[in-house]
Amino acid sequence: MRLTITGLSSQYIHLPLAPFCLRRAVEEALPETVVTLCDLNVNETPETLLSRIMETAPEVVAVCVYIWNRPVAARLLRMLRALDDRIVLVVGGPEVTWSVEETFREMPCDYLLRGAGETSLPLLLRALQSGETAPETVPGLCFRTADGLHIGEVAPAPPPRDDLYDEAWQQALQGRMAYVETSRGCPFSCAFCLSGQREPVRFMPMEQALALLIRLGQSGTDTVKLIDRTFNCHHERTRYLLGGLIDARAQGRIGEVCYHLEVAADLFDDAELALLSTAPPGLFQMEAGLQSFHPETLDACDRHTDMARLQDRLRRLIAPGNIHVHIDLIAGLPGEDFTTFGHSFDSAWQLQPHQLQLGFLKLIHGSRLRSRDWGQRFSPDPPYEVLATPWMTYGELDRLHGCADAVERLHNSGRFARTLALALRETGLRPFTLLLRLGDAMRARQGRWSLDHLTELVFGELLSLGVPEGALREALITDRLATDNTGHLPAFLQGDGEALKRAVRRFRDAHPALRRPRCALLPDGTLLCAVWEDRHPVTLRCRDGELLRFRP
Numbered sequence: 001m002r003l004t005i006t007g008l009s010s011q012y013i014h015l016p017l018a019p020f021c022l023r024r025a026v027e028e029a030l031p032e033t034v035v036t037l038c039d040l041n042v043n044e045t046p047e048t049l050l051s052r053i054m055e056t057a058p059e060v061v062a063v064c065v066y067i068w069n070r071p072v073a074a075r076l077l078r079m080l081r082a083l084d085d086r087i088v089l090v091v092g093g094p095e096v097t098w099s100v101e102e103t104f105r106e107m108p109c110d111y112l113l114r115g116a117g118e119t120s121l122p123l124l125l126r127a128l129q130s131g132e133t134a135p136e137t138v139p140g141l142c143f144r145t146a147d148g149l150h151i152g153e154v155a156p157a158p159p160p161r162d163d164l165y166d167e168a169w170q171q172a173l174q175g176r177m178a179y180v181e182t183s184r185g186c187p188f189s190c191a192f193c194l195s196g197q198r199e200p201v202r203f204m205p206m207e208q209a210l211a212l213l214i215r216l217g218q219s220g221t222d223t224v225k226l227i228d229r230t231f232n233c234h235h236e237r238t239r240y241l242l243g244g245l246i247d248a249r250a251q252g253r254i255g256e257v258c259y260h261l262e263v264a265a266d267l268f269d270d271a272e273l274a275l276l277s278t279a280p281p282g283l284f285q286m287e288a289g290l291q292s293f294h295p296e297t298l299d300a301c302d303r304h305t306d307m308a309r310l311q312d313r314l315r316r317l318i319a320p321g322n323i324h325v326h327i328d329l330i331a332g333l334p335g336e337d338f339t340t341f342g343h344s345f346d347s348a349w350q351l352q353p354h355q356l357q358l359g360f361l362k363l364i365h366g367s368r369l370r371s372r373d374w375g376q377r378f379s380p381d382p383p384y385e386v387l388a389t390p391w392m393t394y395g396e397l398d399r400l401h402g403c404a405d406a407v408e409r410l411h412n413s414g415r416f417a418r419t420l421a422l423a424l425r426e427t428g429l430r431p432f433t434l435l436l437r438l439g440d441a442m443r444a445r446q447g448r449w450s451l452d453h454l455t456e457l458v459f460g461e462l463l464s465l466g467v468p469e470g471a472l473r474e475a476l477i478t479d480r481l482a483t484d485n486t487g488h489l490p491a492f493l494q495g496d497g498e499a500l501k502r503a504v505r506r507f508r509d510a511h512p513a514l515r516r517p518r519c520a521l522l523p524d525g526t527l528l529c530a531v532w533e534d535r536h537p538v539t540l541r542c543r544d545g546e547l548l549r550f551r552p
Contacts, residue, residue: 001030001129004058006038008049008069008076015039015172017179017227018064018093020164022117029122030129039172042072050079058087060128062121065093065103067364070382074107081108088128092117094194095382098366100142100151114140115155157184159202162212170219178221182209182241186229188264191301191368192291192330192361201230206237210244217245217254223285225260232263238272246279258324258537260285265317266310273313277320282537285324288314293344296335301369314351324538327353331400332361332386334374338396342432345403349431354538355412358404360397361386402439403432409454410438414540415483419458419475426467437461452490455480459492470523477520481530482541487518495521503527503552510550517548527552 007016092113127133140155185199265288363370375390517529532542
C-alpha cells in the first residue's frame with residue numbers, strides 16, 4: 001500500500017511534526033507500506049497541492065487538519081475525490097477531532113481519526129489491506145454508515161518519542177524552525193483552549209529529552225520550538241533541562257540557537273528564576289499567557305492564577321534582560337468589557353515584556369467556551385474569531401484590531417521603544433490610550449505601509465499630543481539608528497546634509513578604528529553614531545554602548 005501524509009503547514013518556515021509521528025508508527029507496524037511525507041503549505045496554489053500529492057501515486061492520503069488549514073484541506077480533498085475516487089481519504093488532527101459531523105458534511109473523507117493517530121492509523125491501514133480488523137475496533141475511527149456516522153471515542157496520546165528526528169527529518173528541516181515535543185497534555189483546563197481537556201501529562205524521560213534538545217540545537221536551525229503546552233509544570237524536570245541547555249551552550253555543544261518555550265510564569269520557583277538569570281542572552285525565548293487581569297473573566301475561563309505571584313515572577317524573569325519574554329492578552333473573553341480590557345492592557349504593559357500580543361478569542365472546536373452559549377457571536381469559518389459579546393461590541397473589538405496592529409508594529413518590532421517611552425512620559429497617557437490612539441491613526445491611512453511612512457505618522461500623531469518636537473525627533477532618530485543597520489532616515493529626520501557630512505568627517509578623524517558608522521545629527525547639533533554589526537538577541541536593537549554621541 002502507498003500512503004501519503006501531509007501536514008499542510010501555514011508557512012514554509014514551519015515543519016509539522018505530526019506527519020513524522022504517523023510515518024514512524026506506520027513503518028513500525030506495517031513495514032511493507034510505502035510512506036511518503038508531502039511537505040505542503042497553504043500558500044501554494046490548489047493546483048500545485050494536487051500535483052504534488054499525485055506525484056506520489058497514493059492509494060491512501062492522510063491529511064492533518066488544523067485551524068489554519070481547514071479550508072485548504074477541504075478543497076484539496078474535494079479535488080482528489082473528483083480526480084480519482086479510488087484513493088482512500090483520511091483526515092485527523094485537533095480541528096476535526098471535535099467537529100466530526102461538520103467535517104463529514106464539508107469534506108469527502110472516507111475516514112476520520114479522533115485524537116492521536118499513532119495507534120489508529122496503522123490499525124486502519126491493516127483493516128483496509130486485509131479486512132481482518134473490524135473498523136469499529138480501531139480507536140478514534142469515524143466513518144459513514146447506512147444509518148449515519150460511526151463516531152469512535154477520542155484515542156489517547158502516547159508519550160512523545162525522540163526517534164522521530166532522524167535523517168529524513170533532518171533533510172526536510174533545511175534550516176527551518178524545528179518543532180519538538182518532550183511532553184504531551186496540559187495540567188490546566190482553561191475554557192478557551194483545546195488543551196483544557198484534562199489529559200494527563202505524559203513526559204519524555206528528562207535525560208532523553210535533554211539529549212534530544214541538544215541534538216536539535218546542532219541541526220542548523222535558528223529556533224527550536226517546544227510545543228509542550230506547559231514546559232515548566234514539573235520542577236525537577238524544568239531545572240534539569242534548563243541547566244543542561246545552559247551548560248551545553250557554555251561548553252560549546254550548541255551554537256547560537258534559541259529555544260522557544262511555552263510556560264506558566266507563576267509556576268517558576270526561586271531556584272528556577274536564579275538559574276534562568278545565568279542563561280546567555282538569546283538562549284531562551286519564553287511565551288507566558290496572561291489572557292486577562294480581570295478576576296471575573298479569569299473565573300469564567302476556569303483559569304485560576306495568583307496574579308500577584310504571576311506578576312512578580314514575570315518581572316523577575318524579564319529584569320536580567322537575557323530572555324525574550326512574550327506575554328498574551330485575549331480580547332473578547334466572557335465578563336471583560338472595553339474598560340476592564342484596557343486595564344488589563346495597562347497592567348501587562350507595565351511588566352515591560354519584549355512582546356505583548358493582543359489576540360482575539362477563537363471559539364475553537366473542543367473548547368468549553370464554544371460548547372456553551374454565553375451570548376457570544378463569532379465567525380462560522382476558521383479561525384472562528386469572536387465578533388461580539390454581551391460585554392464588548394463589534395465596534396469595540398474592531399477598534400482593538402487597530403490597537404493590536406499598533407502594538408505589533410511599534411512595540412513588538414522593537415523599532416520605537418525610545419519613542420513610545422518618551423510619549424508616555426511627556427503626555428501622561430495610559431499605555432492603552434496611547435496605543436489605541438496610534439492604532440486609530442494607522443487604520444485611517446489606506447494603502448501600503450513603509451517604515452518611513454510609519455515613522456512620519458508616529459511623528460505627526462505624537463506632536464499633536466504635545467510631545468516636544470526636539471525630544472521627539474531625537475527619540476525617532478535614535479530608534480531608527482538602533483534598529484536599522486543601513487543608517488537610512490526618512491527625509492523629514494535628515495536635517496542639514498552639509499552639516500552632517502562635516503560632523504561625520506570630524507567623527508572619523510577622532511575615531512579612525514570605528515568602521516562603517518551610521519550617523520545622524522540630533523536637533524541640538526550632537527552627532528549620533530551607531531557602530532553595531534548585529535542585533536541584540538533579546539531586544540533586537542543594537543547593543544548597549546554601540547550608540548555614540550559626538551560633539552563636532
